[in-house]
Amino acid sequence: MPELPDIEVFKRYLEAVSLHKKIKNVDVKNKKALEGISTRKLKENLKGKEFLAAFRHGKNMFVKMDDDFLLFHFGMTGRLKYFKDIEKTPEHTRILFSFTNGYHLAYVSMRMLGKVMMVKEPQQYIKQQKLGPDVLMIDKKEFIEKMKGRRGVIKSALMNQQIFAGIGNVYSDEALFQARMHPKTEVKELTEKQLADLFDNIKETLEKAIDVQADPGRMPSHFVIPHRRGDGLCPRDGKKLEKVKVNQRSAYVCPQCQKISG
DNA sequence: AGTACCACCTGACGGC
DNA sequence: TGCCGTCAGGTGGTAC
Numbered sequence: 100m101p102e103l104p105d106i107e108v109f110k111r112y113l114e115a116v117s118l119h120k121k122i123k124n125v126d127v128k129n130k131k132a133l134e135g136i137s138t139r140k141l142k143e144n145l146k147g148k149e150f151l152a153a154f155r156h157g158k159n160m161f162v163k164m165d166d167d168f169l170l171f172h173f174g175m176t177g178r179l180k181y182f183k184d185i186e187k188t189p190e191h192t193r194i195l196f197s198f199t200n201g202y203h204l205a206y207v208s209m210r211m212l213g214k215v216m217m218v219k220e221p222q223q224y225i226k227q228q229k230l231g232p233d234v235l236m237i238d239k240k241e242f243i244e245k246m247k248g249r250r251g252v253i254k255s256a257l258m259n260q261q262i263f264a265g266i267g268n269v270y271s272d273e274a275l276f277q278a279r280m281h282p283k284t285e286v287k288e289l290t291e292k293q294l295a296d297l298f299d300n301i302k303e304t305l306e307k308a309i310d311v312q313a314d315p316g317r318m319p320s321h322f323v324i325p326h327r328r329g330d331g332l333c334p335r336d337g338k339k340l341e342k343v344k345v346n347q348r349s350a351y352v353c354p355q356c357q358k359i360s361g
Numbered sequence: 362a363g364t365a366c367c368a369c370c371t372g373a374c375g376g377c
Numbered sequence: 378t379g380c381c382g383t384c385a386g387g388t389g390g391t392a393c
Binding site for chain 1: 382385386387388
């Protein structure tokens, strides 16, 4: 379930449980989860080493090794799980890192839409993928600059990882709901003030989500996230949320409080 | 530059 | 019970 907040939680989890632990073995259970490196090479590369540090860029997590980085992409269904008893290996574990302390870290990915790879230089990878800056690393001014002169609808722009990276389907909906903005609003119709307000709501939404460990059920009641799969009602006015298609993805909108401006 | 459509995958759910 | 379509918090390629 990974967008920026989820990846941030994974990153903190990995830091907490598995930094500086010697890797005893790497078990690639599905080689399609690897990109650009063979199972043999990956094992060769990681055995005897340790995870030294982790950082996140958008929805990507980079883990520093000696002289390169392990890159985790979580797709739509990826996650990490640290555990001891090998019998308790989670279902859909695609890659299993085992440490000399007897514990394991599983890269779990049901739908196999994510990838694990090795990269030499994260900044070069980010550039090559044409990823924009991490959305939590930019300020209001930069946000407005990046939006200016853009065609198309706001939800698509928010989800476009090349403008800035990190926001996906659910959190774009949430930020737009908080800003009382319809996802199909044309970017060019938005005033600077509206963009500034949207930016504030994006930050607030993402930071709150990180606070609650990206657990939708723990989001405060004025957020729409717990309602989209819950009662389906707008937490502000109790109106039924509408499901509309934007960018081939489903967006949840309160027809009452999210109007198309312009 | 944006958008539409398809593909990659697996699983859950509802309708017949 | 079984089959089928649809949908799902992501991303990449192609064509317009």
